[in-house]
Structures are given as C-alpha cells and as structure tokens.
Amino acid sequence: MRKLLIALTLVALFAAALPATAATPTTKVVKLESTYFQQGSRVLGTLTLKRGDSIRFRWLNDVTHNVRGTTRGQRFDSGFKTSGTYTRRFPKAGKFKLVCDVHGSMVMTARVK
Numbered sequence: 001m002r003k004l005l006i007a008l009t010l011v012a013l014f015a016a017a018l019p020a021t022a023a024t025p026t027t028k029v030v031k032l033e034s035t036y037f038q039q040g041s042r043v044l045g046t047l048t049l050k051r052g053d054s055i056r057f058r059w060l061n062d063v064t065h066n067v068r069g070t071t072r073g074q075r076f077d078s079g080f081k082t083s084g085t086y087t088r089r090f091p092k093a094g095k096f097k098l099v100c101d102v103h104g105s106m107v108m109t110a111r112v113k
C-alpha cells in the first residue's frame, strides 16, 4: 500500500512538472461580405494564424464567391458557392495569398507563424 502511494505521488509530481501543452489549434471565421474578406467588421488585410489553425470562410447574403489559395504549399479552391462554409487548415508557416475570382477587390493574406 505504501509503495502504491509513493508511486501515485511520483506520477502526480511528474504530471505537474510537465510543460503546458502547445496552444490548441483554433478556427477563425472569415466572412465573405459583398466584395471583401472580413473578420467581424474589419476588412482583411492580413489574418495572422498559428501553425495548425484553420480559417472557416462563411458565405453571406447569397452572393457568389469562391476562395482560392494561390501560393505554393496552400493551393486550393473552395469552388463557387452562395451560402454555407468552407474550412481550410494551415499546417505550415508562411504567407499565403487568398483571392476570390469573382471580385478583384477580394484579396487577403493568411500569415501563419
């Protein structure tokens, strides 16, 4: 019994001594407003992410958009949609340009640290 208590105490001590785990990945929502990428009411710009984070693009107001990644390492195309969402994960660091092929003004950069 005593040995068990000592063992349990040691396990608890080791667990407490472990460094905090890396920040859990988060998902940031980017709205596809009339002709802009927006986070809340802010027109993007640049959105800064941590490696492993995701962006969830959200279509609003029945306007047709796509989201296309044009930078090597992050080339993708959501396809044209008028509603719903598209989620993309960014596992590698870098600067990635994202565009909408319908609206020339819709250009943003995902900066992944």
Ligand SMILES: [Cu+2]
Binding pocket: 032, 034, 035, 064, 065, 066, 100, 101, 102, 103, 106
């Ligand atoms: Cu668009």
